[in-house]
Amino acid sequence: MSSVSVDQFSNSKSDISRVLGTQDLAKLTRAQRIARSFINSNPHIRDTRIGRSSGGSFYDFSSNRVGVATDSPDVMSHELGHAARLSDSSDLYKALLGTSKRLARVNNLIAMPLASLVALNKNQSLDSRRDILRKLAIGSAIIGAPNILEELAASGYAMRHSDTPIMTGIKVTPGMVSHMLSDGTAPLTYLSMHALTSKDFK
Numbered sequence: 001m002s003s004v005s006v007d008q009f010s011n012s013k014s015d016i017s018r019v020l021g022t023q024d025l026a027k028l029t030r031a032q033r034i035a036r037s038f039i040n041s042n043p044h045i046r047d048t049r050i051g052r053s054s055g056g057s058f059y060d061f062s063s064n065r066v067g068v069a070t071d072s073p074d075v076m077s078h079e080l081g082h083a084a085r086l087s088d089s090s091d092l093y094k095a096l097l098g099t100s101k102r103l104a105r106v107n108n109l110i111a112m113p114l115a116s117l118v119a120l121n122k123n124q125s126l127d128s129r130r131d132i133l134r135k136l137a138i139g140s141a142i143i144g145a146p147n148i149l150e151e152l153a154a155s156g157y158a159m160r161h162s163d164t165p166i167m168t169g170i171k172v173t174p175g176m177v178s179h180m181l182s183d184g185t186a187p188l189t190y191l192s193m194h195a196l197t198s199k200d201f202k
Contacts, residue, residue: 011035031073074171081157137190144183
């Protein structure tokens with residue numbers, strides 16, 4: 001998070017302007033309404049630190065920080081949705097999300113070599129190889145599911161606090177697709193190899 005970050009989340013237009021990096025009155029007014037709605041519904045969110053991010057937009061639940069890398073009030077709202085949900089959530093749920101992210105990252109790295117190794121292992125029957133690939137795909141989907149569900153929930157929060165929920169849904173869709181592709185890389189890899197491992201693949 002860059003040096004323009006503020007100590008605590010607020011709905012003041014000057015703070016929001018620094019977070020979004022814009023002076024656009026329409027965007028600032030809309031973002032201010034969103035911020036006010038979040039604060040009214042989730043008073044604990046005032047303890048969340050928020051600022052301008054030099055990288056992508058994010059919510060870091062370990063430090064309760066929101067970083068916004070765009071001037072979009074809808075993206076800000078999505079990250080505030082994470083903050084509203086996670087800043088006072090249980091340590092068990094946070095641990096689940098953290099573990100899911102780490103395992104999904106490792107799984108994405110090993111998916112292609114592991115899938116190839118299984119598919120080309122002539123010491124096992126074709127049916128056995130395909131069964132292993134299917135189980136790897138299912139296991140990988142389970143690993144990534146908590147984070148995908150959390151992203152969907154945060155987007156739901158963003159839409160709930162928006163005065164144009166359909167437009168907000170459209171605006172946050174690219175980020176959702178990106179998350180799903182990231183968490184779905186390993187399952188798709190295993191499923192693709194399962195499909196390619198046909199009777200003619202012996």
